[in-house]
Amino acid sequence: xxxxxxxxxxxxxxxxxxxxxxxxxxxxxxxxxxxxxxxxxxxxxxxxxxxxxxxxxxxxxxxxxxxxxxxxxxxxxxxxxxxxxxxxxxxxxxxxxxxxxxxxxxxxxxxxxxxxxxxxxxxxxxxxxxxxxxxxxxxxxxxxxxxxxxxxxxxxxxxxxxxxxxxxxxxxxxxxxxxxxxxxxxxxxxxxxxxxxxxxxxxxxxxxxxxxxxxxxxxxxxxxxxxxxxxxxxxxxxxxxxxxxxxxxxxxxxxxxxxxxxxxxxxxxxxxxxxxxxx
Numbered sequence: 001x002x003x004x005x006x007x008x009x010x011x012x013x014x015x016x017x018x019x020x021x022x023x024x025x026x027x028x029x030x031x032x033x034x035x036x037x038x039x040x041x042x043x044x045x046x047x048x049x050x051x052x053x054x055x056x057x058x059x060x061x062x063x064x065x066x067x068x069x070x071x072x073x074x075x076x077x078x079x080x081x082x083x084x085x086x087x088x089x090x091x092x093x094x095x096x097x098x099x100x101x102x103x104x105x106x107x108x109x110x111x112x113x114x115x116x117x118x119x120x121x122x123x124x125x126x127x128x129x130x131x132x133x134x135x136x137x138x139x140x141x142x143x144x145x146x147x148x149x150x151x152x153x154x155x156x157x158x159x160x161x162x163x164x165x166x167x168x169x170x171x172x173x174x175x176x177x178x179x180x181x182x183x184x185x186x187x188x189x190x191x192x193x194x195x196x197x198x199x200x201x202x203x204x205x206x207x208x209x210x211x212x213x214x215x216x217x218x219x220x221x222x223x224x225x226x227x228x229x230x231x232x233x234x235x236x237x238x239x240x241x242x243x244x245x246x247x248x249x250x251x252x253x254x255x256x257x258x259x260x261x262x263x264x265x266x267x268x269x270x271x272x273x274x275x276x277x278x279x
Contacts, residue, residue, distance in 0.1 A: 004116065006103055007033040010095045011045065013154075015136050016147035019103060019123040021116055025053060027070045031165050034074060040124070041147075043155025047081045051096075069168040069198070077163045079156055106131060167201040171208075176276055177233050181206060184221035187229040227274050249279040 002023055007030075009018045018037040022029050030053065038044050067075065067082055075082045107126050113119040126132075132144030139146060171179035173192045178185040181199045186206055188197070198209045201220060206228070208216040218228045246268045253264035267275050 008096050008099050009037040010099055011147060011151055012095060014143050014147035014151045015095065015139060016132060016143040017099060017127050019127055021119050021123065023116065027068060028165055031070060031074055035163065038158060041155060042152060043157060044078045044080050046156060047083055049083050049085050052084055070166050073166050074163055077159060164202045169199050170196055171199050172196055183224040184226045184228065186218045187233045188216055189233045190235055245276060
């Protein structure tokens, strides 16, 4: 037995719903559920009132909420406005809150599913053919029919270019000019050493930002442990200084004994700058 959560998106006018069961509440799952909901509806709402889940909202605030960076990328790509619900104010998203007990009673109660895929396939049928064709208590209309007749044409079209799920991480620029991002290393110019930067990784590129300004772009490493270094990030005077550091490492190693000295010499033999961190 595993605990599952239900992702629910309910359209405001028709009350037509999309329901998906998930085992995780991470950012990738959150973004994937949105994509599937938009595909299910065949369009994108102009405004989404969302719960204050960390995958969507980092800091709730009635005037200036901080939206998760990956979710903000999705917001920009699809063109909708993310409007976080007020904290501890369930009535602000009442159309979804009232759906939760309905899902428990009508979709789950008394049923057994083979697995989560079976449950999600049943949920799609339930949204269209079961709850979607029952007269709604407030609108006095069948949600799915009202969606097709009144609401679908007002949704924004799906973008032609698919959305790439970004990986965002805050990193520190180390003295060797590199950050560690997704188990690989990327260089930055000297002036950024010691600073904290935000890094965005998609399939082919890694973009690095400081104070919302992009300061560097690299090709994405294709395997863990790769060093992506732009030699122009090292000014000549810095290179001269750093080249003295391997010498210091070898001297220090010799104080421990010949075997330690041999090890450090071997580490620094090929590409001393790159292996300096190891030494």
